[in-house]
Amino acid sequence: MSTGSDTPGGAEVGYGDAIREAFIYLLTQHREVFAIGQGLWSPWYVGNTMLDLDKLFGKERVIDTPVSELACTGAAVGAALCGYRPIVIHPRMDFMILAADQIINQAAKWHHMLGGQAKVPLTVRAIINRGGEQGAQHSQALHSWFAHIPGLRVVMPASVADARDLLVSSVLCDDPVMYIDDRWLYDRRAVLPPIAERPLAAEGPRVARSGTHVTLVGAGYSAWLCEQAADILAARDIDAEVIDVRILNPFDPAPIVRSVARTGRLCVVDGGWRNAGWAGEVIASVCEAVEPGALKARPRRVTLPHAPAPTSRALEDVYYPDARSVADAALASMTGRGTA
Secondary structure (H helix, E strand, O other): OEEOOOOOOOOEEEHHHHHHHHHHHHHHHOOOEEEEEOOOOOOOOOOOOOOOHHHHHOOOOEEEOOOOHHHHHHHHHHHHHOOOEEEEEEOOHHHHHHHHHHHHHHHOOHHHHOOOOOOOOOEEEEEEOOOOOOOHHHOOOOHHHHHOOOOOEEEOOOOHHHHHHHHHHHHOOOOOEEEEEEHHHOOOEEEOOOEEOOOHHHOOOEEEEOOOOEEEEEOOHHHHHHHHHHHHHHOOOOOEEEEEOOEEEOOOOHHHHHHHHHHOOEEEEEEEEOOOOHHHHHHHHHHHHOOOOOOOOOOEEEEEOOOOOOOOHHHHHHHOOOHHHHHHHHHHHHHOOOOO
């Protein structure tokens, strides 16, 4: 089934607007879909991504809950078991930890524990909201935690198109899905085609930019950093291939392996910490699969320092990687300088 968006033909839309388009499509086309979470009736709490949806679809389908992450997630799990397709929204991924039991011990397990007889078509929308001197309890990207869990699909859109289309695919999937969007991407803009429903199981890593000298890999905001770093490298006649992971669980490393087999160099960018982090998983998957001698240089990781996020703006500027630090890591892999 296809339908046009509510955006005038040919007009650019922002990443946040694209998420809102997905909500409008889902709530219009699928009566079993509803949204539940904190701050959904607020004009600022979840940015512009759900603006006025309660007015368009009613407060019985866009439900603003009391401040209990566990309760609203548990209610959504129960609704999913009863045939609905709920989207539970956590405006800060940090506080979603309070609902970890419902996500990990309940939603991710029922299909397996009941021999496939139960479906949990639940989408958990987890928003990463960093910077702005918010401090350590409001700045975490915990995707690697949840990508570790079998039975839970994990999606991280980087492009404007994926912000819309992967949300649609997530909600229409019969498995529990964690859809992770990042407020630092909300200013991205693009012209989008009409919505087309696609099965989430068919989605995987995508080559966002072709290249021959080095492979840059990221998910979510980190993928965008890779694209910006590729522009910096191009100015130095270095042709970087950028791979947007998109789907962290289940993870298909094959497109990355094929790229590294051509370029011989790998730099993985991650918005989480290095220790037991997602970047290490990507590197391990590639090293297990490429032929001995295929790598021309040691793989590189660009991650957060192994410390909680600072509150000072000056320290934030040092703490968070930017496109230049990604380009520098890629250059180091070309020249053999620096540490892995």
